Amino acid sequence: MTQYFSMWGNLTIRENLLFIARLYSLDRRRDRVERALSELGLTARQHQLAKELSGGWKQRMALAACMLHEPVLLFLDEPTAGVDPKARREFWQMLHQLSDRGISILVSTHYMDEAERCHKVAYLSYGRLLANGTIASIIASQNLITMRTSGAGLTLLESQLQRLPDIEQTVIFGNQLYITSRDEAKLKSALFAFTQQGYEFCKVDTNLEDAFTYLMKNNCEKN
CATH class of the missing domain: 3.40.50.300 (P-loop containing nucleotide triphosphate hydrolases)
Known part of the structure; x- marks a missing residue:
């Protein structure tokens, strides 16, 4: 079709x-x-x-x-x-x-x-097979940790977080900001300073889009 x-x-x-x-x-x-x-x-x-x-x-x-x-x-x-x-x-x-x-x-x-x-899903990027398997297995294989926060000034907060070495990716959905890393301890440490500014962070499930975006980013960096 x-x-x-x-x-x-x-x-x-x-x-x-x-x-x-x-x-x-x-x-x-x-x-x-x-x-x-x-x-x-x-x-x-x-x-x-x-x-x-x-x-x-x-x-x-x-x-x-x-x-x-x-x-x-x-x-x-x-x-x-x-x-x-x-x-x-x-x-x-x-x-x-x-x-x-x-x-x-x-x-x-x-x-x-x-x-x-x-x-099952297969993720193709520029003709290369980057991942293949169930949704759960693909998400788990990336070992990503995702935290979420909400509040005012998310665009500024996102730009500050993107400059930190232990932050893999960030994305804003509505009035919520999602932050992803591969090291939970380092992620919490990086976010601690922002809790002093009134932001609260909670751990949430990493979704397929997070996993695919990370896969794409790594593939582009390797090439």
Whole structure:
């Protein structure tokens, strides 16, 4: 399944699916189309022109087309790029339903929350495989410690922390600042001075984005 819409806008959803079934000389075409429409929640929209669909519904239709030949393996190239959050969530719910039926699904994505939905992930950077395994194993392998603080002046605090040798990375999300290091004792020591300024730091779980960012940083430094 391609990243961008690659079906026929002047055909309805149903016509698109029937046309694809004919292209691949599939048997039981109408039965296959009916099943795909039902499974992907497209029955009520089956007579709507494809060009009139939102991004999320276009991707549903594309997935329905991929399911016509009853595959055991699906390749999806950034299937939710440009899709709104609600449609993204619904699309991934459908993927998990397909996975529960025994279908293997390989997805490329830039969204870390989507990667965290997968049973296993592989991290590719400039053609190099940097990590491969479960989410938990990849995060654990980086041995990162993450602390969090909140309050005023986070941008200034972040710039000060970034100059310290034992700080690997920092990132601001809303009114919270996350600080990552590989040495918990040195991290706490580095942060102690800032507690005198009124900041409170608490340890939190390192997430996949932290691990991937660290992997990318190290890979760039080695090259």
